[in-house]
Amino acid sequence: xxxxxxxxxxxxxxxxxxxxxxxxxxxxxxxxxxxxxxxxxxxxxxxxxxxxxxxxxxxxxxxxxxxxxxxxxxxxxxxxxxxxxxxxxxxxxxxxxxxxxxxxxxxxxxxxxxxxxxxxxxxxxxxxxxxxxxxxxxxxxxxxxxxxxxxxxxxxxxxxxxxxxxxxxxxxxxxxxxxxxxxxxxxxxxxxxxxxxxxxxxxxxxxxxxxxxxxxxxxxxxxxxxxxxxxxxxxxxxxxxxxxxxxxxxxxxxxxxxxxxxxxxxxxxxxxxxxxxxxxxxxxxxxxxxxxxxxxxxxxxxxxxxxxxxxxxxxxxxxxxxxxxxxxxxxxxxxxxxxxxxxxxxxxxxxxxxxxxxxxxxxxxxxxxxxxxxxxxxxxxxxxxxxxxxxxxxxxxxxxxxxxxxxxxxxxxxxxxxxxxxxxxxxxxxxxxxxxxxxxxxxxxxxxxxxxxxxxxxxxxxxxxxxxxxxxxxxxxxxxxxxxx
Amino acid sequence: xxxxxxxxxxxxxxxxxxxxxxxxxxxxxxxxxxxxxxxxxxxxxxxxxxxxxxxxxxxxxxxxxxxxxxxxxxxxxxxxxxxxxxxxxxxxxxxxxxxxxxxxxxxxxxxxxxxxxxxxxxxxxxxxxxxxxxxxxxxxxxxxxxxxxxxxxxxxxxxxxxxxxxxxxxxxxxxxxxxxxxxxxxxxxxxxxxxxxxxxxxxxxxxxxxxxxxxxxxxxxxxxxxxxxxxxxxxxxxxxxxxxxxxxxxxxxxxxxxxxxxxxxxxxxxxxxxxxxxxxxxxxxxxxxxxxxxxxxxxxxxxxxxxxxxxxxxxxxxxxxxxxxxxxxxxxxxxxxxxxxxxxxxxxxxxxxxxxxxxxxxxxxxxxxxxxxxxxxxxxxxxxxxxxxxxxxxxxxxxxxxxxxxxxxxxxxxxxxxxxxxxxxxxxxxxxxxxxxxxxxxxxxxxxxxxxxxxxxxxxxxxxxxxxxxxxxxxxxxxxxxxxx
Numbered sequence: 026x027x028x029x030x031x032x033x034x035x036x037x038x039x040x041x042x043x044x045x046x047x048x049x050x051x052x053x054x055x056x057x058x059x060x061x062x063x064x065x066x067x068x069x070x071x072x073x074x075x076x077x078x079x080x081x082x083x084x085x086x087x088x089x090x091x092x093x094x095x096x097x098x099x100x101x102x103x104x105x106x107x108x109x110x111x112x113x114x115x116x117x118x119x120x121x122x123x124x125x126x127x128x129x130x131x132x133x134x135x136x137x138x139x140x141x142x143x144x145x146x147x148x149x150x151x152x153x154x155x156x157x158x159x160x161x162x163x164x165x166x167x168x169x170x171x172x173x174x175x176x177x178x179x180x181x182x183x184x185x186x187x188x189x190x191x192x193x194x195x196x197x198x199x200x201x202x203x204x205x206x207x208x209x210x211x212x213x214x215x216x217x218x219x220x221x222x223x224x225x226x227x228x229x230x231x232x233x234x235x236x237x238x239x240x241x242x243x244x245x246x247x248x249x250x251x252x253x254x255x256x257x258x259x260x261x262x263x264x265x266x267x268x269x270x271x272x273x274x275x276x277x278x279x280x281x282x283x284x285x286x287x288x289x290x291x292x293x294x295x296x297x298x299x300x301x302x303x304x305x306x307x308x309x310x311x312x313x314x315x316x317x318x319x320x321x322x323x324x325x326x327x328x329x330x331x332x333x334x335x336x337x338x339x340x341x342x343x344x345x346x347x348x349x350x351x352x353x354x355x356x357x358x359x360x361x362x363x364x365x366x367x368x369x370x371x372x373x374x375x376x377x378x379x380x381x382x383x384x385x386x387x388x389x390x391x392x393x394x395x396x397x398x399x400x401x402x403x404x405x406x407x408x409x410x411x412x413x414x415x416x417x418x419x420x421x422x423x424x425x426x427x428x429x430x431x432x433x434x435x436x437x438x439x440x441x442x443x444x445x446x447x448x449x450x451x452x453x454x455x456x457x458x459x460x461x462x463x464x465x466x467x468x469x470x471x472x473x474x475x476x477x478x479x480x481x482x483x484x485x486x487x488x489x490x491x492x493x494x495x496x497x498x499x500x501x502x503x504x505x506x507x508x509x510x
Numbered sequence: 511x512x513x514x515x516x517x518x519x520x521x522x523x524x525x526x527x528x529x530x531x532x533x534x535x536x537x538x539x540x541x542x543x544x545x546x547x548x549x550x551x552x553x554x555x556x557x558x559x560x561x562x563x564x565x566x567x568x569x570x571x572x573x574x575x576x577x578x579x580x581x582x583x584x585x586x587x588x589x590x591x592x593x594x595x596x597x598x599x600x601x602x603x604x605x606x607x608x609x610x611x612x613x614x615x616x617x618x619x620x621x622x623x624x625x626x627x628x629x630x631x632x633x634x635x636x637x638x639x640x641x642x643x644x645x646x647x648x649x650x651x652x653x654x655x656x657x658x659x660x661x662x663x664x665x666x667x668x669x670x671x672x673x674x675x676x677x678x679x680x681x682x683x684x685x686x687x688x689x690x691x692x693x694x695x696x697x698x699x700x701x702x703x704x705x706x707x708x709x710x711x712x713x714x715x716x717x718x719x720x721x722x723x724x725x726x727x728x729x730x731x732x733x734x735x736x737x738x739x740x741x742x743x744x745x746x747x748x749x750x751x752x753x754x755x756x757x758x759x760x761x762x763x764x765x766x767x768x769x770x771x772x773x774x775x776x777x778x779x780x781x782x783x784x785x786x787x788x789x790x791x792x793x794x795x796x797x798x799x800x801x802x803x804x805x806x807x808x809x810x811x812x813x814x815x816x817x818x819x820x821x822x823x824x825x826x827x828x829x830x831x832x833x834x835x836x837x838x839x840x841x842x843x844x845x846x847x848x849x850x851x852x853x854x855x856x857x858x859x860x861x862x863x864x865x866x867x868x869x870x871x872x873x874x875x876x877x878x879x880x881x882x883x884x885x886x887x888x889x890x891x892x893x894x895x896x897x898x899x900x901x902x903x904x905x906x907x908x909x910x911x912x913x914x915x916x917x918x919x920x921x922x923x924x925x926x927x928x929x930x931x932x933x934x935x936x937x938x939x940x941x942x943x944x945x946x947x948x949x950x951x952x953x954x955x956x957x958x959x960x961x962x963x964x965x966x967x968x969x970x971x972x973x974x975x976x977x978x979x980x981x982x983x984x985x986x987x988x989x990x991x992x993x994x995x
Contacts, residue, residue, distance in 0.1 A: 045530035052537035170896045367888045398893040399913045403731045403852045405886040428884045
């Protein structure tokens with residue numbers, strides 16, 4: 026590991042620096058999980074280590090890092106730069122994070138890293154004034170291949186353009202023809218390796234990543250093991266259409282989610298490999314793919330949990346209709362949802378958004394994904410080699426169990442409909458009405474309607490409108506008291 | 511990713527490398543503290559939970575756990591128990607460890623965990639008196655599916671038996687028929703999850719896991735990427751036979767390794783899956799399997815490095831003969847070896863050892879391997895899904911690079927034989943002769959022979975005999991100054 030100066034050419038040194046920087050990133054990511062204190066310290070270090078690279082793209086950065094050396098920080102003057110409303114498409118591995126959305130109880134979120142990068146690169150002045158919207162939230166441990174946000178970023182387009190706002194009285198001459206900032210490249214230079222910007226798009230100033238999203242697609246990966254995959258595929262179809270999912274999600278009444286009808290456009294089980302090695306290999310991988318307009322908190326993981334129970338023949342496919350029938354089953358039976366790490370927000374669909382690639386950048390992203398993949402794939406194969414080696418000597422054959430349910434499996438399975446039930450929606454509403462966070466009003470036609478009044482909590486910064494709109498967004502990051510039952 | 515190539519002077523780069531190396535060490539240290547902390551907790555948990563179960567087998571354990579509750583620890587009287595010389599076959603995932611063999615500079619080794627378990631369960635009194643031998647060492651990050659050790663363990667066989675020594679004057683009556691201790695179960699209860707005992711065997715008192723090992727088999731897993739696997743397979747054959755491998759290992763003269771002839775019984779490239787999905791899929795996995803009597807330090811990873819260069823068409827297969835020809839090439843060219851984590855000590859071959867399984871235990875081991883596998887397999891598939899999704903949108907197609915060489919690739923490849931060379935064996939010997947760790951003597955026929963005198967170092971506990979025998983064992987855990995060049 027020690028350095029032998031004489032014998033290193035510059036290119037070797039450059040390679041070594043690269044390798045070491047990657048190593049540092051990797052170690053920091055690991056530490057992030059293991060130690061809370063390490064996080065704060067880590068980021069300040071990353072920032073200094075990143076300054077060299079961002080120099081060439083960024084006067085902002087340049088000034089800043091120069092001043093850092095002098096110890097002083099001259100405020101960056103945003104008022105002389107145009108702003109541009111853009112959409113950013115990002116992918117991230119959520120395994121090391123507490124979820125996408127910023128939370129009060131932890132700093133270790135994808136959104137927190139994202140805003141650090143936006144602030145560090147002086148693309149925004151602050152979150153409040155950035156006109157920010159996200160397409161969906163993802164839970165702790167959940168990844169995204171296609172998360173989309175909309176936001177106003179610093180721009181070079183003094184001449185104007187789609188989504189561009191040029192501040193009044195700014196000297197324009199000679200600046201009109203400038204290329205837009207390489208947003209993808211700039212941000213990927215300062216983001217952690219497991220968060221990558223894929224594309225950007227100029228959009229109308231009114232565009233919202235949240236409200237203009239046409240539909241969202243999630244994938245949940247799993248291995249065949251001893252699951253009846255055909256039965257699961259048949260059962261998955263039963264989710265399609267518009268249903269009341271209050272028994273197949275975590276009811277989030279406390280955040281003003283009062284309406285549990287959601288529309289599933291498609292739900293299917295597909296093999297991960299187009300042409301499976303041998304169709305009955307218990308190690309074969311599949312995914313549950315579900316496309317919908319919007320999802321409730323923990324909805325996909327609850328949907329998957331039911332499919333896993335059906336695949337294990339512990340429940341009949343009819344259990345889905347039974348739980349979707351909220352007349353017959355107004356109260357959710359207590360059950361564990363599926364674990365977090367196999368879930369991916371795979372796609373967010375928008376109409377007429379003109380995505381821009383930065384080809385050079387795409388290769389960097391592909392390379393870093395490849396690098397992650399190689400390590401995981403090889404380790405997977407090492408384990409499989411051991412399993413197969415062991416199965417040769419074992420006297421009795423064990424089946425490849427399903428390890429994807431939270432909590433621990435019971436010796437004797439208790440059918441869902443015989444289990445203890447959670448509170449009904451009505452009693453939850455009463456609970457929050459008593460606490461003054463919900464209000465019962467008389468509707469136009471005299472019937473009683475419930476309205477959310479907001480609360481003093483980690484979501485208290487949201488307006489009442491936001492709160493009611495929570496009904497239409499994806500999963501949220503919060504603890505689920507039922508998840509281990 | 512964060513580097514502006516060609517833009518830094520050498521001094522700056524050297525400074526950066528030093529700084530980064532220090533940071534890496536610092537982070538590793540932090541991580542180790544976290545991990546050891548975590549491991550220790552985990553171990554004590556398992557051990558206490560184990561104590562309750564093992565009461566029925568183990569008076570020793572019983573007394574001990576009772577005393578634990580009283581807080582006092584009465585010394586365990588080993589003199590009244592028979593000793594039995596046994597072989598233990600163990601598997602471990604080496605990714606989180608600094609290697610198999612105990613080292614002075616770290617506590618994070620597989621052997622350290624193993625002896626903690628042997629002491630905790632009172633199967634041995636101490637390492638010194640335990641008549642311990644290991645079959646092979648494995649490097650930092652290297653795993654084993656079939657590591658074998660030989661050792662004397664506490665036994666119930668008062669009536670004697672293969673490998674049993676009954677202490678003189680011990681009350682035997684009524685104890686003759688007892689079953690042997692369930693060694694596998696006892697140890698797996700207290701070992702970390704990533705170290706598992708697979709089997710045990712009673713052996714003659716003279717048996718040594720190290721010296722009675724007939725041959726050792728290593729596997730190195732890799733993905734096809736853009737490698738020419740057929741060419742690699744053809745090249746691998748060139749390793750077979752008896753050759754001088756001084757240019758294809760790390761010369762370990764300092765530890766008395768003076769003889770570099772080794773015999774390779776077989777060397778091949780095989781697909782990891784018997785029936786590959788589609789033969790030209792760059793994500794297809796293979797392994798290099800090499801069987802030999804014994805291996806030098808870092809030999810397999812250097813052999814693999816050459817195969818990877820050949821597979822990338824950076825070197826011709828003939829490079830192997832050229833490097834095996836120590837007349838023409840007495841000095842090793844500087845090159846990076848292959849990374850550690852894909853390497854597995856896959857098998858150790860012994861004649862007429864009667865391995866005993868504990869079926870119930872086998873299922874536990876299989877289950878924990880499955881659990882590890884599921885997590886890795888699913889994460890691998892999540893990454894592959896992202897890669898495939900990205901390749902749909904990318905304007906230019908990138909090839910799946912080879913990420914298995916240490917350091918990282920240079921822009922322009924420099925052929926091995928044109929590279930700077932390491933010291934020759936002779937000058938290394940002179941170096942250690944000067945430092946008094948090697949001695950030049952006159953042999954019977956008047957020729958000069960070199961003899962190892964041991965050293966004051968982390969290996970100083972080894973006798974001279976051990977040191978000379980180092981010539982015949984597997985890889986050792988130590989830093990390799992060349993590994994990153």
